[in-house]
Amino acid sequence: MNIQKKLYPGYFLLGALVLYVFLYVIPSLAGIYFSFTDWSRFDDAMRFIGLQNYRTIFSADEDYLLYIWNTLKFTVVSSVLKTVLGLALALLLAGGLRGKHFHRAVIFLPSVLSFLITGLTFQSILKPSGLLNAMLRAVGLDSLTRHWLFEGDWPFWSVVGIDVWKGTGYIMTIFLAGLTTIAKDYYEAAAIDGARFWRKFLHVTVPLLMPAFAVTTVLNMVYGLRVFDIIYVTTKGGPGNQTEVLYTIIFKLFGYGYYGVGTALSSLMFAIMAVLGYFIIKLLNREVEA
Amino acid sequence: MSRQALLLNLCKHVAIWLVSLTIMVPLLLILLNSVKTQGEAASMSFAWPRKWMLSNYAEVIQAGKLVRSFGNSLYYAVVSVVLGIIVCSMAAFVLSRRRTRLNRFIYYFIVLGIAMPVNHIALIKVMQFLNLMNTGIGLGLLYTALQVPFSVFLITALSLPCRGSWMKRAPSTAAKASGCSSLSSFRCSRRSLQPLCC
Numbered sequence: 001m002n003i004q005k006k007l008y009p010g011y012f013l014l015g016a017l018v019l020y021v022f023l024y025v026i027p028s029l030a031g032i033y034f035s036f037t038d039w040s041r042f043d044d045a046m047r048f049i050g051l052q053n054y055r056t057i058f059s060a061d062e063d064y065l066l067y068i069w070n071t072l073k074f075t076v077v078s079s080v081l082k083t084v085l086g087l088a089l090a091l092l093l094a095g096g097l098r099g100k101h102f103h104r105a106v107i108f109l110p111s112v113l114s115f116l117i118t119g120l121t122f123q124s125i126l127k128p129s130g131l132l133n134a135m136l137r138a139v140g141l142d143s144l145t146r147h148w149l150f151e152g153d154w155p156f157w158s159v160v161g162i163d164v165w166k167g168t169g170y171i172m173t174i175f176l177a178g179l180t181t182i183a184k185d186y187y188e189a190a191a192i193d194g195a196r197f198w199r200k201f202l203h204v205t206v207p208l209l210m211p212a213f214a215v216t217t218v219l220n221m222v223y224g225l226r227v228f229d230i231i232y233v234t235t236k237g238g239p240g241n242q243t244e245v246l247y248t249i250i251f252k253l254f255g256y257g258y259y260g261v262g263t264a265l266s267s268l269m270f271a272i273m274a275v276l277g278y279f280i281i282k283l284l285n286r287e288v289e290a
Numbered sequence: 291m292s293r294q295a296l297l298l299n300l301c302k303h304v305a306i307w308l309v310s311l312t313i314m315v316p317l318l319l320i321l322l323n324s325v326k327t328q329g330e331a332a333s334m335s336f337a338w339p340r341k342w343m344l345s346n347y348a349e350v351i352q353a354g355k356l357v358r359s360f361g362n363s364l365y366y367a368v369v370s371v372v373l374g375i376i377v378c379s380m381a382a383f384v385l386s387r388r389r390t391r392l393n394r395f396i397y398y399f400i401v402l403g404i405a406m407p408v409n410h411i412a413l414i415k416v417m418q419f420l421n422l423m424n425t426g427i428g429l430g431l432l433y434t435a436l437q438v439p440f441s442v443f444l445i446t447a448l449s450l451p452c453r454g455s456w457m458k459r460a461p462s463t464a465a466k467a468s469g470c471s472s473l474s475s476f477r478c479s480r481r482s483l484q485p486l487c488c
Contacts, residue, residue: 008388013396015377016438023435024403026416031409092306099306106310109317121316124334131319131335165313211447218443222404259411266407273405281401 028270035264041257053264063241064249064265068272071245074160075224081164082220083213086171091205093172094179104176108169115166119233122162123149155235155243163230167223171216178212179205217280225273369430374437381438382445397446403439 035053039046057064089107093100110118125131126148133145148158186204195203206213228247231237237244237252246269253262323331324346326339350356385397413432414423422428 008384010384012380012384016381016400016442017396019377019431019435020400020403020438022416022420023413023432024406024408024438027408027410027413028403028406030412030415031407034409034412089306089309092302097302097306103306103310106313110313113317117320118316121320121334125316125319129333131315134335165316169313215444215447218404222440263409266409270405270407274402277402277405278398 031263032267032270034259035267037260039259039263041259049260053261054268056261057264057268063244066241067244067246067249068268070156070243071225071227071247074156074163074227074245075221078160078163078167078224078227079217079220081160082168082171083216085164085168086216087175087209089168089172090175090179091201094176104172108173110166111170113166115229116233118162118166119230122158122165123234126158149235150239155239159231159234159243162234163227166230167220171220174216174219175209175212178209182208214281218277221276221280222273225269225276365426366430366433370433370437373430373434374441377434378438378441379445382442385442386446397442400439401443404443406439408436 034046036048036050037046038049038052056062093104093107097103128145128147132148136142136145146154149155182205186208187200190200190204226247227245228251231243231245232248232251235243237248246265250262250265253259253265319334319336322336322339323334325342325344327341327343330337330339330341381400385393385400417423417428417432420428422431
C-alpha cells in the first residue's frame with residue numbers, strides 16, 4: 001500500500017480536479033438550480049417554482065417529447081451507422097491494401113471540416129437543382145430525384161447521411177488505432193485452429209477491440225444526444241419541427257428568453273446522458289475491469 | 291494468387307474507392323467553387339470556372355483578418371492541449387493504477403462531466419468572480435477544463451492494466467519495474483506510462 005501511495009500520489013489529481021470543479025461542475029450545478037426557477041428575460045426577479053418547468057416539458061400540449069424522441073432516434077441511428085461503417089473501413093484499411101494511406105487520409109478529411117461549411121455545401125448538393133439530383137438524372141434515375149431536405153421523412157435521413165459522411169472517418173481512426181495493437185499471434189493461433197474470416201472476427205477482433213468500442217460508443221452517444229450544429233445549419237429543425245432536437249430547441253428557447261424551461265431541458269438531457277452513459281461504460285468495461 | 295483471392299481484392303478496391311469518391315466529391319465541389327465569381331459559385335455546380343478568381347483567397351485573408359484569428363486559435367489550441375494533456379494524464383495515471391474506493395468515486399465524478407451541460411451564464415459569473423473574464427489565460431483554462439472529463443476517460447481507458455489490447459502495452463508492472471520505486475512519481479509516470487500511450 002505504501003509503495004502504491006508513493007507511486008501514485010493524490011496530488012497528481014489536483015490540477016484536473018481544480019479546473020474541472022471550478023470551471024465545469026459549479027457552472028453546471030448552477031444551471032440545474034436555474035431549472036427550478038422561473039428565470040426569463042421578461043422578469044428581473046427569479047423565483048423558485050419547483051418542478052413547474054419539468055411539468056411544462058412533459059405536458060401533452062407541447063412538442064418537447066417529440067424533440068426528445070428525435071434526439072434519441074438520431075443518436076441511435078447515427079451511432080450504429082458510424083460504428084458499422086467505421087469498423088468495416090478500418091478492417092479494410094488495416095490490411096495490405098494498395099493506397100491505404102491515401103484512403104485513410106481522404107476518409108478522415110471531413111472530420112476536420114467545420115459544421116458550417118459542411119452544412120452549407122450539402123444544402124446546395126441536396127437542393128432540387130443540386131448536384132445529387134443532377135447525378136441521378138444523368139444516370140436515368142429521374143424517379144428518385146426529390147427535394148431531399150423537405151419531402152416526407154427524407155430531411156431526417158439526409159441529416160443522418162451528412163452526419164455519417166462527416167463523422168465516420170474519426171470513428172474509423174479510433175478503430176484503426178485499436179486494430180494495430182492486436183498482436184498477430186492471436187490471428188495465427190486462430191488460423192492454426194482452422195478459423196476463417198468470420199470466426200477470427202468474432203472471437204479475436206471483437207473481444208480485443210472492446211476498449212475501442214467503449215470509446216467510440218461513448219463518443220457517438222454524447223455527440224448524438226448533443227447534436228446541434230449540423231441540424232441547425234442544414235434544416236434549422238424544419239420543415240416544421242420535423243428534425244427538431246433537444247439542443248436546437250434549447251437554443252431557440254434561450255433566444256426567445258425562456259431561460260428556465262431551457263435549463264430544465266438541458267438538465268433533463270444531463271439525466272438521460274448520465275444514466276445511459278453509466279450503463280454503457282459499465283457494460284463495455286466489464287472486460288476491461290477484470 | 292488464386293482467382294478467388296484476386297476477385298476479393300478487386301471487390302475491396304472497388305468498395306474503398308466508392309467510399310473515397312463519396313467523401314471527395316463534396317470537398318472538390320468546395321475547392322472548385324472557391325475560385326469562381328460570386329454569381330457562378332451561387333449554383334455550386336461542377337462547371338469549370340469561366341474566370342479564375344484566385345483573388346477570392348486574398349480577399350478572405352484580408353477582410354476576415356485571418357492572420358490574427360488564426361494566431362488566436364493557435365494560442366488557445368496550444369494552451370488547452372498542452373495543459374490538458376499534462377493535468378489529465380497525471381490524473382488518469384493515478385486513477386487507473388491506484389483503484390481505491392475514493393479514486394473510483396473521483397473517476398466517475400470526473401467522467402460524469404462528459405454528460406454535464408455547462409450553463410454559460412453561471413460560467414460567466416464564476417469567471418468574473420475569479421478575475422478570469424476577458425483574459426487570454428482565462429479562456430485557455432476554460433478550454434482545458436472543458437476537455438478534462440473526456441481526456442481523463444480516454445487516457446484511463448488506454449492505460450488500465452488488464453488483458454485488453456491497448457492495456458497490454460502499458461502493464462502496471464512497467465511502473466513497478468526496477469528503478470521506478472527510486473524515481474519520483476513524475477519521472478515514473480513520464481517514463482513508464484506516457485511513452486506507452488503515445
